[in-house]
Amino acid sequence: MVARTLGDDGGERPGRRDHSGSADEGTVEHDLHGPRGRLMETLRERGITDLAVLRAVDLTPRHAFVPSAIQHRAYEDAALPIGSGQTISQPSVHARYLSELRLTGHERVLEIGTGSGYQTVLLSHLAAQVFSIERVRELLDRARDAIRRVGARNISLLLGDGTFGWREYAPYDAILVSAGAQDVPRPLFEQLAEGGRILIPLGTRDDQILTVATRRGDTLVRRDITPVRFVPLLGTYGWGE
Numbered sequence: 001m002v003a004r005t006l007g008d009d010g011g012e013r014p015g016r017r018d019h020s021g022s023a024d025e026g027t028v029e030h031d032l033h034g035p036r037g038r039l040m041e042t043l044r045e046r047g048i049t050d051l052a053v054l055r056a057v058d059l060t061p062r063h064a065f066v067p068s069a070i071q072h073r074a075y076e077d078a079a080l081p082i083g084s085g086q087t088i089s090q091p092s093v094h095a096r097y098l099s100e101l102r103l104t105g106h107e108r109v110l111e112i113g114t115g116s117g118y119q120t121v122l123l124s125h126l127a128a129q130v131f132s133i134e135r136v137r138e139l140l141d142r143a144r145d146a147i148r149r150v151g152a153r154n155i156s157l158l159l160g161d162g163t164f165g166w167r168e169y170a171p172y173d174a175i176l177v178s179a180g181a182q183d184v185p186r187p188l189f190e191q192l193a194e195g196g197r198i199l200i201p202l203g204t205r206d207d208q209i210l211t212v213a214t215r216r217g218d219t220l221v222r223r224d225i226t227p228v229r230f231v232p233l234l235g236t237y238g239w240g241e
């Protein structure tokens with residue numbers, strides 16, 4: 001596995017970064033606030049009430065994370081293709097997903113499946129440090145560029161099989177798995193802090209139940225949330241390729 005971080009700042013400095021005032025970095029301006037405002041309304045209508053999550057959505061320019069040909073659709077509450085056969089989820093799905101973690105801003109979080117990097121940046125507004133692993137180099141490279149452009153600094157990225165986790169920075173207060181598995185990969189369980197939560201779609205290759213599990217000693221206390229369809233988690237402790 002090759003460690004690929006965002007440079008000197010990547011992951012070393014805890015602390016949230018509010019990039020609404022990121023004129024110093026900002027090649028991505030807060031110029032689509034109109035459509036983003038409408039997205040916020042849609043999320044509220046769809047029952048998202050978690051203010052920290054709504055704020056994270058408001059601070060994150062989704063258009064920076066989708067291919068230019070579909071940027072005009074970036075603020076629809078719709079899943080969109082991001083290339084390499086992968087999709088970026090609907091914002092309301094991200095929002096619901098993130099609300100389940102009940103982050104307070106102090107956590108160290110591991111994300112498996114960086115994809116476009118959009119959710120990674122949402123997380124960066126909700127936690128102290130975000131570690132994210134992606135197995136497709138092309139996606140990770142694009143995500144790294146987009147993350148740089150929006151100016152998020154408390155994020156470290158790794159190219160590799162996320163089913164092994166990222167032992168170096170464990171334990172994690174929360175782990176988010178953005179792809180579906182049959183069961184919680186053993187290394188991810190081991191890298192979860194006592195009382196920490198893992199959010200993971202569990203089921204078959206095609207259909208899963210979004211599950212949140214809390215570590216209590218050597219066991220995971222599980223709760224089912226909702227039926228979902230995620231792409232398969234591929235790898236040593238996931239599905240075969």
Ligand code: SAH
Pocket residue numbers: 082086087088089112113114115116117118119120133134135136139160161162163178179231232233234235238
């Ligand atoms: N949350 C992302 C979308 C993720 S799609 C976003 O906001 O854009 C799921 C991602 O998981 C895909 O990019 C896929 O390549 C990745 N993935 C699947 N199995 C993986 C594994 N074992 N390790 C790391 N990434 C994996």
